[in-house]
Amino acid sequence: MNKLFSLILGTAFLFLTSCGGGWSDDQKNLVKNGCITMGGYDCECYVEKATETFENPKEYNEKSSELNEKFESAIKECEVNMEENDVNLESF
Numbered sequence: 001m002n003k004l005f006s007l008i009l010g011t012a013f014l015f016l017t018s019c020g021g022g023w024s025d026d027q028k029n030l031v032k033n034g035c036i037t038m039g040g041y042d043c044e045c046y047v048e049k050a051t052e053t054f055e056n057p058k059e060y061n062e063k064s065s066e067l068n069e070k071f072e073s074a075i076k077e078c079e080v081n082m083e084e085n086d087v088n089l090e091s092f
Contacts, residue, residue, distance in 0.1 A: 027057045045078035 028047050035043035053071040054060040063071070 022056060023051050031057075031060065040080060041075060041078045042080050043078075046075055049074040049078060 028051065031050050032043045032047050035041050035046040049071065050060055053067055053074055054063075059067060
């Protein structure tokens, strides 16, 4: 009986969280990490524009042409100037 209750509770939790849409902190961090990897953007701004434009991470990953155009224009506000002098890399 206890296993059945745990199974039902676990299934209900998964169902409610998957249907809830929206953005979790982990999903926002994934987008932020991708932004950091790309470079050239204020990543806090980038994540904010992503969550404003796309209702949930599924839409972000699919990026329909209409929403993608809206997102691309929105993230122009997030662009930062990266000067070559700011990056100090040693070559071997």
